[in-house]
Amino acid sequence: MATIADVAKHAGVAASTVSYVLSGKRSISADTRERVQQSVRALGYRPNASARALASQRSNVLALVIPLRTGMHVPVMMQFAAAIVTTARRFDHDVLLLTADEGPDGLQRVAQSSLVDALIVMDVELHDERVPVLRELPLPAVLIGYPDRAEGLTCIDLDFVAAGELCVDHLVDQGHSSLALLGTPSAVYERQTGFAQRTLTGFTRATERRGVLGVETPCEHTFEAVLHTVEQLLRDHPDISGLVVQNEPIIGPLLDVLRRLGRRVPEDMSLVAICADDVAERQIPRLSSVTIPAERIGGQAVESLITKLEDGVVPELTLVPPTLTARDSTAPHRDLTTA
Amino acid sequence: MATIADVAKHAGVAASTVSYVLSGKRSISADTRERVQQSVRALGYRPNASARALASQRSNVLALVIPLRTGMHVPVMMQFAAAIVTTARRFDHDVLLLTADEGPDGLQRVAQSSLVDALIVMDVELHDERVPVLRELPLPAVLIGYPDRAEGLTCIDLDFVAAGELCVDHLVDQGHSSLALLGTPSAVYERQTGFAQRTLTGFTRATERRGVLGVETPCEHTFEAVLHTVEQLLRDHPDISGLVVQNEPIIGPLLDVLRRLGRRVPEDMSLVAICADDVAERQIPRLSSVTIPAERIGGQAVESLITKLEDGVVPELTLVPPTLTARDSTAPHRDLTTA
């Protein structure tokens, strides 16, 4: 494989000149530049990543830490991952994939061995053991999601509190006055995962503000669990006519359960989901939903990271405002329509 | 950050001695070894990955190429990815994530810049444009799935032909004589993706061998599509009493559609799925299924790659035999039970 020395010889210049042509860090005459570029092409030269990293102290690799824990919805994760890889490539970086197995040590390892220049950490919990490690590390990092205290960090997330409120407001605006939040599996709450907690906060805050009933219940991913949870819910609160769902995998089963219980959507029961748009579109009826802007957040995360790598300043906390798309699963409350 | 020179000074030895202690490539006296190891701990030394890669011509990084195309079932992909990362770590390697965006050029790039030592390529199509590139590349590679011709490559996959046959045999053994295969979206077939094609081959071969009716139809992921497909299927072939499903996302909708059409599972319709075990377990009724052994295949892929990196010899094609777990979605055909 061709080295920079080969290119230099081929073009009749010094290796450093080739380097400067490639990096543009010093001015080079048009003539020389052209000659070097031709040699690069002729030899099919690609700089050696390790040598470059060693000399420049930059590996041009970002670590992406995906915990892949129970209860997390995998396709959404992958949307983030895809957006992150794509954006990273735009900035001429690659992405190293880390899973939870190694825990905080994995972060230390890749950071201290200079394998990566910076870190993106997904699925952050309120009290995340990785956060103290991140604070110590000399590398810039961006968190997707955010822990209890964001000081000194860079966090990006959907504003789940606002999302919870938005769902409630949408339903209340349609005349519903008894609402329920079907949340994530309880394991997720117990882990104090931020987004679950915050949606609940928004839901509660908005139901109180609007003076309507708001009950909340976690829900596991099995069909049985959904059936049981919904039956229980409707037994305890027969008046409930609006559901907020933050649990992508149960959407299918939930629609099925409602059908089975004879509750038509949206005539007897309105439904707002917090989920990816394509999932909402795919259901019958198409679901009104607050989307998870994975692409936007993932891209933003990388951009912030690149900024930090260039000593730029980025906000500690970026909350992406939620947007609600009304589709066919929400309708005015019966009492209003029959009145 | 401490360098090998720091450790050497601290331990009162030469840098090369430290290197040999760490790599074990030359014998070192117990005394010296102990002293060096203490210094390593005392200084918190971690070898610099780039320097090591540059000197040893080994980055200890594997590239994982995941195309994330339409119609692919993402959670399964991630199971593979997780298994690959975990296994790679066991062999002291890291994993670089590549998506489809870059196409074959991406492979060239990471290979020629010595960013990675080897490649794992997922979701291989029958006529995959990445395959010729792989053949040219001087790096070892392992494909998950396999293209039309495996000569000179290393491919690992579930034996989907056998899987298709296994499903048919299971159903025919229960007395069913009219079967249908609900396949992947047609886009997947058009791409000539191997696994879809091969399952169909196995299905067809087995139905012919057993002398039963076997019809096949692709199916998109929306509820509507499932409903339409199944209605059409049952209209054209009212006798069908056994279904083989190779399309994880439609499993939920399918069960729902069957219920809606008044076909009880398994009393009126037996169902075998080719899907992850946890998905099969989660349904009502629990599905008889041929599992996708993501963990095993992913792990195997990494092990083969490591073997190749050490100049070992591995088979060109490893087909993992399918296993069928009978659960509650298959039962003997009515005619048999009422007879």
Added chain:
DNA sequence: ATAGGGTGTCGAAGCGGTTCGACTAGGTAA
């Protein structure tokens, strides 16, 4: 004419490891 300031290019010194050859001691075989 001369000093001063840009350009454009080069050479050499790292970056932090690995690895090869060589050297020293002590042990063994002839």
Added chain:
DNA sequence: TTACCTAGTCGAACCGCTTCGACACCCTAT
């Protein structure tokens, strides 16, 4: 005793690139 090994260690070369300082050249202001 001498010659030869082997085990243990060191020094130096090298991996391929970046970057700094130096230098040569030409141009402009004095």
